Amino acid sequence: MSTGEGADDPGPAAPSSDQEQRYEPAPAIGKLLGWVLLFVLAAIVVVLGGVYFT
Numbered sequence: 001m002s003t004g005e006g007a008d009d010p011g012p013a014a015p016s017s018d019q020e021q022r023y024e025p026a027p028a029i030g031k032l033l034g035w036v037l038l039f040v041l042a043a044i045v046v047v048l049g050g051v052y053f054t
Helices: 029-052
Strands: none
Touching: none
């Protein structure tokens, strides 16, 4: 019986030398603000529509 650490676990795969890790850039603050405003506007429309139809 083996007591070695991670005998069956190969561990994290190391990136090859010709393949760099690529990260997606963070969203621009204007784009993020646009989505937040769109969400708030949609919420207001839903609330006002609920008030109007009751």
